[in-house]
Amino acid sequence: DVRASSSDCSVTTTTTVVTTPVTNVITRTTEAGLGDVLASAVYSFDPLTPALPYVDVGARIKFPTADEVKGLGTGAYDYTLNLDLYKPYGAFALLGGVGYTFKGDIDPVGGIASGLELDNVVASYVGAEYRLNQRWLVGVSADYREAASPFAESSKETSAYV
Numbered sequence: 574d575v576r577a578s579s580s581d582c583s584v585t586t587t588t589t590v591v592t593t594p595v596t597n598v599i600t601r602t603t604e605a606g607l608g609d610v611l612a613s614a615v616y617s618f619d620p621l622t623p624a625l626p627y628v629d630v631g632a633r634i635k636f637p638t639a640d641e642v643k644g645l646g647t648g649a650y651d652y653t654l655n656l657d658l659y660k661p662y663g664a665f666a667l668l669g670g671v672g673y674t675f676k677g678d679i680d681p682v683g684g685i686a687s688g689l690e691l692d693n694v695v696a697s698y699v700g701a702e703y704r705l706n707q708r709w710l711v712g713v714s715a716d717y718r719e720a721a722s723p724f725a726e727s728s729k730e731t732s733a734y735v
Contacts (some may be wrong), residue, residue, distance in 0.1 A: 578580055579717055581707055587675070588593065588685060590726050598614070598659045602645075604640070604643035604645060605645075606640045606643055606645050606682045607638055607639060607640070607645075608638070608646070609635050609636060609638055609646050610635070610636040610638045611633055611634070611635050611636070612634050613631060613632065613633035613634075614631065614632055614718065615629050615630070615631040616629070616630050616631070617629050620671075626658040626660035626667075627658070627659040627660070627696075628656070628657070629656070629657040629658075629659075629670075630651070630655075630656055631653075631654070631655045631656075632653065632654055632655075633652070633653040633655075633656070634650065634652055635650060635651040635652075635653075635677075636650065636689075637649055637650060637677070641680075647676075647677070647679050647689075648679060648680055649676070649677025649678055649679050649680075650677040651674055651675065651677050652674070652675065652677075653672055653674040653675070654672065655670060655672030655673075655696075656670055657669070657719070658670060663701055664665050664704045664705075665701070665702070665703050666702050666703075666704075667699075667700070667701055668698075668699070668700045668702065668714075669696070669697070669698060669699040669700065670698055671697045672695070672696045672697070673693065673694070673695055673696075673702065674691050674696070674721075676691035676693055676694065676721055677691075678690075679691065689722065691721040691722055692719070692720070692721050692722065693717045693721075694718060694720075695718075695719050696716070696717065696718040697716070697717050698714055698715065698716040698717070699714065699715055700712055700713055701713060701714075702719065709735065710734075710735070711729075711733075711734070711735050712733070713731070713732070713734075714731070714732055714734075715729070715730070715731045715734045716728070716729070716732075717729050717730075
């Protein structure tokens with residue numbers, strides 16, 4: 574099973590607030606425009622035996638269609654590889670995955686992101702879900718993503734869903 578999709582073609586808005594210490598005046602600018610375009614493909618493997626999980630192997634490319642000069646994107650291609658596992662146990666299931674994003678080089682001349690070197694990023698998640706019936710599913714997950722810059726923090730997130 575191979576699936577391809579694209580997303581993130583929506584309008585992106587960035588707001589910048591600058592306060593000058595001398596005048597204490599706040600300047601606010603807003604930029605809008607097309608975001609980056611993502612294309613992805615996933616290949617799904619059925620388990621070889623009932624004891625093994627379902628496996629999805631995927632790849633994604635970020636095309637830098639957002640305007641870098643307006644600060645809406647980095648102007649660089651990013652490439653992501655990921656592996657996802659899903660193991661059902663009747664109505665209950667465990668899931669998890671890991672991915673690695675190769676961040677593209679940013680052109681040192683141009684927009685707001687110019688000259689910023691981004692680090693490659695590891696991301697992972699684990700979760701569990703329970704199928705209440707044919708239409709309803711409840712679950713929890715925990716996600717982790719490394720920071721792409723020394724100026725940012727790694728993100729950790731937990732969520733519950735129905």
